[in-house]
Amino acid sequence: MLFFSVMRVLHTADFHAGRSLRGFDRTPEVHDALTEIAGLARTERADVVLVSGDLFDTANPSADAEAAVFDFFLRLRDQGIPGVVIAGNHDSAARLASVTGLLGWVGVQVVAQPTANPADMIRTVETRGGERLVVGALPYLSERRLVKAADLLGGDTGAWRQKYREGMGFFLRRLGEGFTGGSVNMLMCHATMDGAVPSGSERTMQFDLTNSYTLSGLQLPPGAQYVALGHVHKPQQVSDAPPAYYPGSVIQLDFGEAGEKKQVNLVEVEAGRPARVHALPLASGRELRTLRVDLENVESRLAALSDFGGLLKVVVRAPAGTALPGLKDRVLKLAPTTLAVELDAAQEDLATPDLKREGLSLIDLYERYHQEKRGELPDDLRAAFREADELARTEESA
Template structure:
């Protein structure tokens, strides 16, 4: 049996105001073509189909067009919701996806065995998938356990909750079938990309799973959530295929891939990485202030997208710097000061003492421009509601 494993599409991703959805769509077309040319029996998508819970029409078109292409190639699939996906939204279209041969598991059920999916493949063998969508830490760790507890206790409580689901999913494996586990989570030892979303990783890395918790009957564990391709366990074999394009500058230079898994019932799986060619290359360039034009002139034929970090003496006035960069390199999405100089040159860039709303406004300003008043009000309302809920708990 040949199974194609992919994850982390993030359709709808907007990087510094630049829509990456067309590149994601191109990558998904490439993956669908690979599914056909490699004569795969099934496709597994381990979460984060979309970048936000309310994706754009173009983002939905990219993902659903991918599933239609798989249907045209006669390739069934199983998908789960990731932490960026709206589980309720994905759950609402599971019936429609089923019509094109895609089994979606968007939300956990009280009986985890109901999250086991069986796929009859054209090879004549059955693929059994224990499909565990993203489970937030908040759903598994009670507030009462957090009060006065240390971080180690929180992690242990999370592991115990996840362990319950993993054990029950393992009970759904069948003898004589190819048995796989699929989930969207962080395993111990996983190495993240150098993502710009450091705050997100600081949070998620507090809650990890041990490879020892994976059901022994799983011949392959199809993971999603970490954007850097890697193998994190050998027994059972557990892999992240990574994101399908370089999603932000922290992933610059990474080679993107899908995993082609060859496996038979009762036999060890073999994984063959297949490189992807889609998506524009991202590159961070560090330049000295006096050499900005000369350094960037050498990159005038670079077809990808640039982030330019300018080194300048502390206290230097930098009016018109972004315009200088864009005149030479119009494919630049970001012009930043050297990290060592930022606090000295622009004191208001410091994070100390900033509220959650302040941080969100800065995030929105960097990536999409000024924060609209209605979005600011909605964020403030959601933040206040979350604080009220915590006080009640």
């Protein structure tokens, strides 16, 4: 009779190193969280760490963002813990592919881009205890490119979504065919599952759940003992058979995630047996909070938060037409960690945003957004946005 020891797999995702919130760099907090996760990998005796995409917040991350992520992998190397990583939609697949060889030297296997041969996306890890983990690793696959490849231009939205599912289903089935008996078999994927509940922080274009491209739990390969998902920032389970989980982002990335408890997942599993999943809470990252307050109570409410060490967004309710000179300075004097001071949306005549957007171009909308959130749009950023918009239009018409 064969006896298999229990494998311990730590699952995390959505670091978003390099994230800036209202001009405030969150990278030091992400670094702290990754240091905490590396510590958990040691104390929880993890055999392998899985990272399901979005290591970085942008395709061209800062040096500090790269240092935070690579320091995490070096810490795992120092503990002899291997890792498997896939690229997310925020990552530059080409950039990750360029360091695949280097990361391999520290025990991290990277799958940056989907390939025509799904067998190239199977990764095998031999643990220190002698067990074998087989991971079907599917990095983020652009919905637009996948649908476009199917030559469905002119089709209705429902047909596009269905074609996306069919294309992703091809990869998922082929990855499932790579699972082997006597091994622990897992799937990694950076995508949106049916029924996933967003935090409110993910980009609107990606998480309009009435229009987004999603996968069904029925498409997941039944041989997967655990499905390690990334893309949605709210920790949750989205499928029972096979068990599929989003561990969520590692810190509260913006005010849409305020109040969320962050975590990583520890998966205990043996070959051929059901996985047991444990949430491990994270303590790193500053707490985010939105304070809604009437104008006459601004000082008293903020004074009551004098001991709050997190980051604030203050929304002030005031009668229509009220002049509020110096309001931001008043708030910052009492709460220096306030990142945004806003008027109640109803008082800004934003109750009918569609009417205000009618007839505006994409660059006009972006300029308005930048003006409201960060101030005047710089000329170089305006030019870069126009270039990107023109490139997108060219791709769509190709």
